[in-house]
Structure formats: structure tokens, C-alpha cells
Amino acid sequence: MSFFLMSFWKPVTIAFARQGVKRSWHCMTRSYHLSPVPNLRVLGDHHKLFRTRGTHNNQIYYRLFSGNVTESTIYALSTSPGKAGVAVLRISGSRAKDAIRKMASIGEKQSDLKPRQAYFRRIRDPRTGEVLDRALVLWFPGPRSFTGEDTVELQIHGGNAVVKSVLDALGSLDGFRMAEQGEFARRAFDNDKLDLTELEGLADLLNAETEIQRKVALRQAEGGLRIPYDSWREDIIRCMATTEAVIDFGEDEQIEEGVLDQVIQDIKKLRNSISRHLDDSRVGEIVRSGINVAIVGPPNAGKSTLLNRLAKREAAIVSDIPGTTRDIVEVTLNLGGYPVIVSDTAGLRESEDLVEIEGIKRAKARALSSDVKICLLSFAHLKTDKKDIHIDDVIRDVIDSTTYVLLNKQDAAPHLNPFDFAKKVQHETGACKVWSVSCKTGEGVDVFLNDIVSILKMRYDDSIASPALITQARHRHHLEECVQGLDAYLAMPAQDIVLSAEELRQAANALGRITGRVDVEDVLDVLFGQFCIGK
Numbered sequence: 001m002s003f004f005l006m007s008f009w010k011p012v013t014i015a016f017a018r019q020g021v022k023r024s025w026h027c028m029t030r031s032y033h034l035s036p037v038p039n040l041r042v043l044g045d046h047h048k049l050f051r052t053r054g055t056h057n058n059q060i061y062y063r064l065f066s067g068n069v070t071e072s073t074i075y076a077l078s079t080s081p082g083k084a085g086v087a088v089l090r091i092s093g094s095r096a097k098d099a100i101r102k103m104a105s106i107g108e109k110q111s112d113l114k115p116r117q118a119y120f121r122r123i124r125d126p127r128t129g130e131v132l133d134r135a136l137v138l139w140f141p142g143p144r145s146f147t148g149e150d151t152v153e154l155q156i157h158g159g160n161a162v163v164k165s166v167l168d169a170l171g172s173l174d175g176f177r178m179a180e181q182g183e184f185a186r187r188a189f190d191n192d193k194l195d196l197t198e199l200e201g202l203a204d205l206l207n208a209e210t211e212i213q214r215k216v217a218l219r220q221a222e223g224g225l226r227i228p229y230d231s232w233r234e235d236i237i238r239c240m241a242t243t244e245a246v247i248d249f250g251e252d253e254q255i256e257e258g259v260l261d262q263v264i265q266d267i268k269k270l271r272n273s274i275s276r277h278l279d280d281s282r283v284g285e286i287v288r289s290g291i292n293v294a295i296v297g298p299p300n301a302g303k304s305t306l307l308n309r310l311a312k313r314e315a316a317i318v319s320d321i322p323g324t325t326r327d328i329v330e331v332t333l334n335l336g337g338y339p340v341i342v343s344d345t346a347g348l349r350e351s352e353d354l355v356e357i358e359g360i361k362r363a364k365a366r367a368l369s370s371d372v373k374i375c376l377l378s379f380a381h382l383k384t385d386k387k388d389i390h391i392d393d394v395i396r397d398v399i400d401s402t403t404y405v406l407l408n409k410q411d412a413a414p415h416l417n418p419f420d421f422a423k424k425v426q427h428e429t430g431a432c433k434v435w436s437v438s439c440k441t442g443e444g445v446d447v448f449l450n451d452i453v454s455i456l457k458m459r460y461d462d463s464i465a466s467p468a469l470i471t472q473a474r475h476r477h478h479l480e481e482c483v484q485g486l487d488a489y490l491a492m493p494a495q496d497i498v499l500s501a502e503e504l505r506q507a508a509n510a511l512g513r514i515t516g517r518v519d520v521e522d523v524l525d526v527l528f529g530q531f532c533i534g535k
């Protein structure tokens, strides 16, 4: 909680009773409205301090008030359900220690329960005293815990009946209830243990399928975006505070001359940093959701055969009938650590068949929107005389300087020199690179795949290595909003100083929306929906 502008804005303190809770409000905005409390946040039972955030007439409110509402202590199975060697139960809330005292018979005295130390204890049902299991017990007193609240972890045996009996026993404790989906993460966010980008990073880490996704997610979970965005936001707020001060005390001698010029210089610099950050070819978003690889080419080139070979299963139907594939068939792969979505498409040709025409339309659209376009030709398709190669116009149209061409069915053309042929095709089509393979026997496919991985490395690794990588369209949207606000500020004539301060406020809020400092309820609902119960 920052009180950055307190020196300029006088706090208003109002005490009133609502729902039996006495609150004193400190409002940080100049125009103050008693709008309904938009959402209630508990900063922790330790200091019994509550905070709300909300907007009214485009003003952002931060409110602090004290009360004596206690939140439930929540518990859940944090590991996957099902038979396992060990299952981890997590308990968080002001009464978490009750679970240890009543079920593991430790913690009665402060001295016999050390934080972050494992105790091997019998776990008993608090109602009957029956032994349910033997477990490792860990105690993380708040605020040094994942949620920021007092937290207990029980590592019990991972049998279904064991887990069920311990969960039942926890439910019998006063003030305990089962956690909802994402509730642990939510409490961590509410207690400022994590910001929104770190939470998103954590969700991505839980969902990461490949090495690159894991790396990117981990960096974000460790504050890769929070750190620069918070610092940019603070810079804008500092500039805004200076501008506000000039508005309020402009005539006063205490305000040095030229401060606004300095603000303009600072905002220009910041604007350039943010726009450089935005100029990243969307690598983070591509890597997070998967690199789109489209396979296009004439009918019967062996596109579906290639897809099946890559997927190591019969994902698409293969037949010697041209026009077999109609819809797009997608397969998700891990290619050298890169998440890749490969699409097999309908063979491209002139057609009268309505369904096939639609399939061809989709194939062309997919080729256009892909990150990597592979055009598969078969040696049989290349009508050759002694010197020239003839490729149909429909196919030529999809090949450009960014296209990778595969010449397939090398096994069926033993009389041709594949190397010479590949060179000719590259010359004819202007394709980026050409390989000769046999999707049936697998010959040449590994070389092609290794080359593709090297291409992905060259294309993406520099950006991936950057500590701050935009991974979601949401981030990009708010960063663009921020740049717009800064541009509007810079374009504003000097006499409109009051309006210009407002532009800075909008720019700061745009960044605040990324990290969750302002106005993020809708994003939170979506985000916590991605977490499982117990996370």
C-alpha cells in the first residue's frame, strides 16, 4: 500500500458503522464519494486492516479501514487427487495452528513448534482421537508464507481413504472450510505476496508443457514483469505528483522553475522505453500459446503422413485419394523445448466441390496466420523435363521467401539427385530453404526437424532471454493504453496542465491494471478459474 500523494492530498477520516464493522476511512482522492464498497480485501488477520479498491467518476479509490471480521481458515489437497506416495494438504488462515495442536499434538507451547521445520507426527481425528495417518507437519507463520497468512502443510500418505479422512477431520475444526478454486493464490494476491503478473506466471508454470514455457513462466512468476512495470508506474506517478504540485502551488516560490521541463523529458524517455518493450514481434505471446506451424501443399503430397510422423500417432487420415483431408487437423508438439502447434490442411488445387473449396480456403488462411509455413511437395508433383520444374500456380502462390519447402517421396524417386533438385526448387520458387525427405521411411525428416529447431532458436531465443517478456494480449493492450496516455500528455499545450495531469493518471492506471494495482476484478475471476483447488 503506497501513500505516495499523501503530502498533497489530505486524508479524510470518517467513522461509520456498516454491517456491524466500525471502519475509519482514509481517502486518497480529492473528491470523495461514499460509494458502496466494491470489494473487500483482507490484508491479514494480524493487523486487522482492510482495504478496498474501486473507481468512481474515473477516480481511483484506495480505502483502508479496520474491523474485526475474521476470514475462514481454508484447507485443500494441493497435490493431484488419486493414489500417490505422498499427498500434500495445505491449510491457511488465522486458525491454521489449531490443526497442528488438535491433530498433531504439537504447538501447544510456542517453543515446541519451529517455523519451516518438518515434524514427523501421528495425525489424529480431533473428535475421536483415532490415529488417521503418520505425516510430516510444516508450520509457516504469516506473513512469511505463500498466502501471507499462517499456513500449515501436512504431507500425508497419498491413499484415497487417508486423504479423505484427514480432510474430513480438518472440516470438523471450528472456523475451517474447504478452499475454493484458486483461493490460496487469491489470498496471496490480496496480501500483496504476488502481483497479477506473478500470479499469471504461476498459472502458466502449472500449465507449462515444454522447457521454454517453463523458463518464461518461472521468470514471470519471479517478478520479471512486475519489477519494470512497477518502476515505470512509480516514475509516472512521480511526474504526476510534480505536475499536481505545480497546479496547486504554481505561484509559490518553493516550486523550482523548470520542473515541468524535466517532467516532459522524463516522460519522453519512459515512453520510448515502453514502446521499445512493445516492439517484440509478440514472441512471449507466441511461446506461451504455442508456435503455429502450418503444413500446406498439393493433394497427396504426404502432408497428413508428415503430421502423423511428427505426432507419432495416426492423428490424420492418410490415403492415396487426393483431397482426403478437408478440415484442419491440429497436433501439439514439444519440438526441442519449443511448444508447437502443427496444422495439417486440405491439399491446394482448383476444385468444384463446395466442401473441398471451404477446406482449401481454411488451408490458405492458416498458412497466412502461421508463424512457420511449410509447403510440402512431392517429387511426383514436379513435372520435370530436362531443365525446368513446373509448379502449379495455386502452389506457387503460397510459397514466398519465408516459406520452408519439403520435397517428399524421395524414396519413390531414386533416379533423381535430391540435392540438385532441392536447389532447383529453391531457385524457382524463392523459398527460404528446401529439404528433401521421405515421410514414409522417415529419411531426412530428422535433419529437417533439427534445422527447424535451429531456426526457432535463431528467431526466438534472444527475445526469450529478455527478463521482461510480454506473454499476454492483456499486457500488450494496457501497455499500448499507457503509451497513448503518455503521448496525449506530450501533445498537450502547456496551459492545459490540469488535463495533462489526468493523462498521466490514465497512463499510470493502465500499468496498474497489468500488475493488479487498480481495477482488476474481472481479470482476477478469469485467472483464479485457471487454478485448481489447493493452489
Ligand SMILES: Nc1nc2c(ncn2[C@@H]2O[C@H](COP(=O)(O)OP(=O)(O)OP(=O)(O)O)[C@@H](O)[C@H]2O)c(=O)[nH]1
Binding pocket: 298, 299, 300, 301, 302, 303, 304, 305, 306, 317, 318, 319, 320, 321, 322, 323, 324, 325, 326, 345, 346, 347, 348, 408, 409, 410, 411, 412, 437, 438, 439, 440, 441
Ligand atoms: N512412396 C511414398 N509415399 C508416400 C510418402 N508420403 C506419403 N505417401 C503416400 O502418399 C499418399 C498421400 O498421402 P497423404 O498423407 O494422405 O497426403 P496428403 O498430402 O495429406 O493428401 P490430401 O489430404 O489428400 O491433401 C498416401 O498413399 C501415402 O502413403 C513418401 O514419403 N513416400
Ligand SMILES: [K+]
Binding pocket: 299, 300, 318, 319, 320, 321, 322, 323, 324, 325
Ligand atoms: K491423400
Ligand SMILES: [Mg+2]
Binding pocket: 303, 304, 305, 316, 317, 318, 324, 325, 344, 345, 347
Ligand atoms: Mg491429408
